Every structure is written in C-alpha cells, then in structure tokens.
Amino acid sequence: MKTYNFFLLIAILIIFCNCAVIRPGEAGVKQTLGKFSNKVSTQGTILYNPFISKVIKESTQTNNIKLILSLPSKEGLSVNSEISILYRLQQDKIPTVLENLGQGYESIITSIFRSASSDVCAQFFAKDMHSGMRAKIEDEIKSKMTVNLQKQGDGIELIAVLMKSIQLPRGLAGSIERKLQAEQDAMRMEFVIQQAKLEANRKIIDAEGERDAQKILSEGLTQEIIKIRTIEAFNELSRSNNSKVIITDGKTPLLIETDD
Incomplete structure (x- = not known):
C-alpha cells in the first residue's frame, strides 16, 4: 500500500510539474495564468505546472535585425541600403518587455526604425x-529610435544602427565618381606644380651660389697673385720632360703641346 501511494505521488508530480532548461545566453520568465513573474532565471532549470504556467525564454546576447530598405534623401531620391540593428534585452527588465511589447518586440523595433530612418535621412543628401556623413546619420537614427523605444517602456538597449551596402541611384553614383576623379587629378596636378616650383628654386639657389663663388674668386685675383701664379706655372713647365713651344709676352704663358 505504501509503495502504491509512493508511485501515485510520483505520477501526480510528473503530471502537474514540468521543467524548462535555461542555457547560457538565455533568461527565462515564468508566466502563470497570463501574469509574468518578476523573477528572471538564468542557466538552470525552472519547475512549473504545465496546466497553468509556461516558461518564456529570451536571449540576453546581442541580437541583429537585418533589413533592406529604400531610404529617402533630401533631394527626393531613393537610396537602397542594407541595415543592421544591434540590440540587447536588459536581463532584469525582460518581464516588462514581454508585458508591454510581447514576444513580437522585434517587429516593433523594426517599425520604430523605419519611422526614425525616414525622418533622419530626409534631412541629408x-x-x-x-x-563620411554616414556615421552621423547612423547616430541620429539611433538617438531617435532610443527616444521612441523609451515611450514603449524600458528594457531594450540599442547598441548600434549600421548602414551597409549603400546603393546610390545610377546617375548620382556616376557623378560622384567623376567628381572624386576630378579632385584626385587636381591634387595630382598640384603636386606636380609644387615639385616643379621646388626644382626651380633649387636651380636658382645653385646659380646664385655659383655666381657668388665666381665673384669671390674674381675679387681675390689681384695682379700680384696673377704674377705669382704665372711664375709657378713657368716653374712647373721647366720641370716637364715633354717638349713644348711656349709663346708668351712675359706675363702669362700660352702653351702649345708638340708630339714627342
């Protein structure tokens, strides 16, 4: 009889109790008769009555919502872009998020982004x-989304809004490429002109140095020095073994070399 009662108790526990396993990077909240518990469980098991309760598990890691949208610009053009919205649920506020937004909170994040991105992008060309203005646009969209999300309640932390794979209208993309090419050509020409100016300045400096050297040399050649140099030249010629014809006026030598 005691054995029977024991097994009956086990059967009742199995029927009325169940458990949920919470893995790393997750958080679980028990919902009983539609009401969420304020207790958030992580990394473990949660016992619950499957007839009146259930456990809702949500990720506490950084999540990524990917979108491909056509964004309006200030001049009325449409710019296609791949968007990534990085967000994270605040662990202690998961019950609040589920109560206010439900489990479909990602669709609300997406709707808020569409509205914020349209308002912000319409202010830029x-x-x-x-x-380089892309980072500013991303920050402004994130700020506007944060304000709108807080109106829906706390619990969702926006980490970043990233605009990727921007596709401009074909005509505008070509104009931008031509403008960038023209700017690069202008910078290259400016470099060439600067190099030419530097080379011209170098030649001027060299010429001025040569002129100053000649001036100093000419100023130092007095008549007395010329006479001394002439005598030294005659002395050097007298010691030479080569036959030479010397035509001179007695002041400066003029040498004519002859064959040996």
Missing part, C-alpha cells in the same frame, strides 16, 4: 549616405 543622397551623397552624404555614401560619405
């Missing part, structure tokens, strides 16, 4: 989305 299409070329800005393809330049």
Whole structure:
C-alpha cells in the first residue's frame, strides 16, 4: 500500500510539474495564468505546472535585425541600403518587455526604425549616405529610435544602427565618381606644380651660389697673385720632360703641346 501511494505521488508530480532548461545566453520568465513573474532565471532549470504556467525564454546576447530598405534623401531620391540593428534585452527588465511589447518586440523595433530612418535621412543628401556623413546619420537614427523605444517602456538597449551596402541611384553614383576623379587629378596636378616650383628654386639657389663663388674668386685675383701664379706655372713647365713651344709676352704663358 505504501509503495502504491509512493508511485501515485510520483505520477501526480510528473503530471502537474514540468521543467524548462535555461542555457547560457538565455533568461527565462515564468508566466502563470497570463501574469509574468518578476523573477528572471538564468542557466538552470525552472519547475512549473504545465496546466497553468509556461516558461518564456529570451536571449540576453546581442541580437541583429537585418533589413533592406529604400531610404529617402533630401533631394527626393531613393537610396537602397542594407541595415543592421544591434540590440540587447536588459536581463532584469525582460518581464516588462514581454508585458508591454510581447514576444513580437522585434517587429516593433523594426517599425520604430523605419519611422526614425525616414525622418533622419530626409534631412541629408543622397551623397552624404555614401560619405563620411554616414556615421552621423547612423547616430541620429539611433538617438531617435532610443527616444521612441523609451515611450514603449524600458528594457531594450540599442547598441548600434549600421548602414551597409549603400546603393546610390545610377546617375548620382556616376557623378560622384567623376567628381572624386576630378579632385584626385587636381591634387595630382598640384603636386606636380609644387615639385616643379621646388626644382626651380633649387636651380636658382645653385646659380646664385655659383655666381657668388665666381665673384669671390674674381675679387681675390689681384695682379700680384696673377704674377705669382704665372711664375709657378713657368716653374712647373721647366720641370716637364715633354717638349713644348711656349709663346708668351712675359706675363702669362700660352702653351702649345708638340708630339714627342
């Protein structure tokens, strides 16, 4: 009889109790008769009555919502872009998120992004989305989304809004490429001109140095020095074994070499 009662108790526990396993990177919240518990469980098991309760598991890791949208620009063009919205649920506020937004909160994040991105991108030109202004656009979209999400309740942390694979209208893309090419050509020509100016300045400096050297040399050649140099030249010639014809006026030598 005791054995029978024991097995009956086990059967009742099996029928009225069940368990959910919470893995790393997850958090579980028990919902009983439609009401969420304020207790958030992580990495373990949760016992619950399957007839009146259930356990909802949500990721606490960084999640990525990917979208491909056509964004409006200030001049009225449409710019296609691949978007990544990085967000994370705040662990202690998961019950609040589930109560206010439900498990379909990603669709709400997406709707808020569509509205925020349209408002922000309409203030910028299409070329800005393809330049260094992209980071500013991303930050403004994120800020506007954060404000709109807080109106829906706390619990969702926006990490980043990333605009990837920007595709400008064909005509505008060609114009931007031509402009960039023209800017590069202008920079290259400016470099060539600068190099030419430097080379011209170098030649001027060399010429001025040569002129100054000749001036100093000519100023140092007095008549007395010329006479001394002439005598030294005659002395050197007198010691030479080669036969030479010397035509001179007695002041400066003029040498004519002859064959040996």
